Amino acid sequence: MTAPHVTDGPAMPSHEELCEQLWRAAIDCDEIHAVAVVRNAVGGGSSAQVVAAAERTLLRMIAPVQERVGIQWAANAITVAQEHAATAVNERCVSAVADLAAPALAEVPPLGRVTVACVDGEWHALPARLVAEVLRLRGWHVDYLGAQVPTEHLVSYLHRRPADAVLLSSSIPAHLPVAHAAISACQAAGVPVMVGGAAFGPQGRYAHRMRAAWAPDAPGAHALLKQGLGRPTADAARLPDLDLPHLNDQEYTLVRQTARQLVKQTLADVEEAFPPLRSYTEYQRERTAEDIDHIVTYLATSVYVDDADLFTTFITWTADILRSRGVPPRSLLPAVDSLQRQLKDFPRTVGILTEACGALTAGALGPAA
Numbered sequence: 001m002t003a004p005h006v007t008d009g010p011a012m013p014s015h016e017e018l019c020e021q022l023w024r025a026a027i028d029c030d031e032i033h034a035v036a037v038v039r040n041a042v043g044g045g046s047s048a049q050v051v052a053a054a055e056r057t058l059l060r061m062i063a064p065v066q067e068r069v070g071i072q073w074a075a076n077a078i079t080v081a082q083e084h085a086a087t088a089v090n091e092r093c094v095s096a097v098a099d100l101a102a103p104a105l106a107e108v109p110p111l112g113r114v115t116v117a118c119v120d121g122e123w124h125a126l127p128a129r130l131v132a133e134v135l136r137l138r139g140w141h142v143d144y145l146g147a148q149v150p151t152e153h154l155v156s157y158l159h160r161r162p163a164d165a166v167l168l169s170s171s172i173p174a175h176l177p178v179a180h181a182a183i184s185a186c187q188a189a190g191v192p193v194m195v196g197g198a199a200f201g202p203q204g205r206y207a208h209r210m211r212a213a214w215a216p217d218a219p220g221a222h223a224l225l226k227q228g229l230g231r232p233t234a235d236a237a238r239l240p241d242l243d244l245p246h247l248n249d250q251e252y253t254l255v256r257q258t259a260r261q262l263v264k265q266t267l268a269d270v271e272e273a274f275p276p277l278r279s280y281t282e283y284q285r286e287r288t289a290e291d292i293d294h295i296v297t298y299l300a301t302s303v304y305v306d307d308a309d310l311f312t313t314f315i316t317w318t319a320d321i322l323r324s325r326g327v328p329p330r331s332l333l334p335a336v337d338s339l340q341r342q343l344k345d346f347p348r349t350v351g352i353l354t355e356a357c358g359a360l361t362a363g364a365l366g367p368a369a
């Protein structure tokens with residue numbers, strides 16, 4: 001006679017199942033269930049197991065769910081309100097994971113003290129918060145300052161509470177000039193700087209040009225911190241053109257200074273070339289003006305870092321966003337044409353616009369254009 005098959009209750013859900021459960025809870029705005037899911041993912045065991053599971057939950061569950069929120073928003077599959085709600089749920093999950101792991105953190109002196117902050121104007125605090133929590137799990141004392149920290153307040157904070165390094169986060173490339181100013185101000189205060197987040201481009205391309213250390217993620221940040229970043233050199237207090245000599249041509253300054261006029265004229269030219277705009281409601285017109293304002297800001301940023309890819313990526317992303325919202329992406333071409341005419345005396349800027357125009361006509365406008 002064979003023994004009956006015995007199971008001890010339902011099997012532990014797989015990592016993929018837990019991610020799916022968290023996604024559902026986030027999108028249903030169900031904070032209680034979401035916290036139960038991450039509690040399940042962290043589980044129990046030795047202190048080392050809990051700490052490792054907490055890091056996995058932060059980086060391989062909450063972060064990908066948050067990225068999925070972005071993809072669904074971009075595809076117009078969820079609303080802005082749903083995106084905000086899901087982010088709030090994920091923020092609560094990050095806190096829950098940190099609380100679950102806290103008792104397991106060893107009572108040993110910290111590896112060092114770091115400050116984590118978002119650059120001025122940057123609202124994307126969750127990426128910085130994830131970095132802060134993972135560094136805590138790995139033994140660092142972390143002062144986490146959150147979203148949009150004005151540079152002068154960041155520097156005065158660092159004077160009052162010295163840190164071995166400051167870690168700056170930015171998700172939106174349009175904040176790169178501000179990030180550059182923050183990097184040199186912190187270095188001038190004698191504090192080594194590491195940066196991260198999507199704003200700094202593929203492989204931290206822009207970070208290196210701004211003389212900041214860069215890591216792709218929190219484990220990478222931990223590894224660099226352990227190696228030591230090295231104190232800033234005597235020439236740390238510098239004007240931006242020392243790092244980016246092309247700024248001497250003044251194209252960035254002039255595009256920034258005339259931005260308001262550029263937006264106004266571009267809006268008028270788009271209206272002329274794209275008749276459907278004439279019957280837009282006031283609300284739709286305001287959104288269009290906002291889009292053109294973003295186009296000019298990203299153009300200026302692209303000129304700042306002297307990289308046409310930055311603007312091309314932005315304009316093709318905008319084309320996708322417009323298409324998923326039923327607005328023909330071909331409405332972007334008159335805007336780019338108008339800017340090319342208005343800025344014809346600025347060779348670097350015209351080059352950037354020409355490359356973007358090529359990318360738009362080569363396919364980004366899509367079959368529905």
Ligand code: B12
Nearest residue numbers: 063070074122123124125126127167169195196197215221
């Ligand atoms: C949530 C969210 C918001 C929330 C943020 C709330 C919050 N508390 O964080 C709100 C509603 C405020 C918001 C606003 C906006 N957002 Co938003 N947002 C997002 C979303 C969906 C998630 C961000 C996130 O948490 N990502 C998850 C983390 C885990 O990923 P991560 O950023 O790569 O971070 C990891 C690494 O980069 C690294 N890292 C990050 N920082 C650092 C720092 C250091 C030192 C190191 C070493 C590493 C490191 O470690 C992190 C963890 O692994 C993203 C989509 C996405 N794919 O990210 C869009 C996204 C970033 N937003 C976008 C946009 C356009 C905006 C707005 C301009 C929208 C608008 N029209 O108003 C505004 C801009 C606000 C501003 N001034 O900053 C776009 C940006 C596109 C672009 N071309 O620039 C995205 C990509 C959405 C999309 N799919 O198109 N947003």
